[in-house]
Amino acid sequence: MPVNVSIKKxxxxxxxxxxxxxxxxxxxxxxxxxxxxxxxxxxxxxxETVSGPVAPYVQYKxxxxxxxxxxxxxxxxxxxxxxxxxxxxxxxxxxLALACLA
Numbered sequence: 001m002p003v004n005v006s007i008k009k010x011x012x013x014x015x016x017x018x019x020x021x022x023x024x025x026x027x028x029x030x031x032x033x034x035x036x037x038x039x040x041x042x043x044x045x046x047x048e049t050v051s052g053p054v055a056p057y058v059q060y061k062x063x064x065x066x067x068x069x070x071x072x073x074x075x076x077x078x079x080x081x082x083x084x085x086x087x088x089x090x091x092x093x094x095x096l097a098l099a100c101l102a
Contacts, residue, residue, distance in 0.1 A: 032065040033083045036090035037072060060087060 038061030058077040063069060080087065 033080070033086050034063045034065040036060045036083075036086050037063050037069075038074075039090065039094070040074070060090070 040059050040061075042057045042059050059074045060077060060080060061072055062075050062080070063072050077087075
């Protein structure tokens with residue numbers, strides 16, 4: 001079952017722009033997440049940070065329902081409020097793959 005993602009921009013320019021977690025722009029649109037295909041930690045110094053404690057931000061690479069993989073996009077964890085199950089499924093898959101390698 002598709003899961004709606006809260007307030008997401010699909011444009012490539014938005015993917016490259018540093019958006020602090022939980023700060024949506026007024027012109028953003030909601031899209032459907034097909035699955036999570038990657039995860040990375042982004043140090044605040046690598047992005048234009050907001051004031052606050054220095055801690056890495058978690059980003060997930062999102063594959064959008066109905067779009068090719070060339071449109072996959074890195075999104076901050078805080079922006080993916082309506083697809084926690086997709087994130088959990090991805091993390092379970094990664095954990096299982098790592099267990100098989102051990």
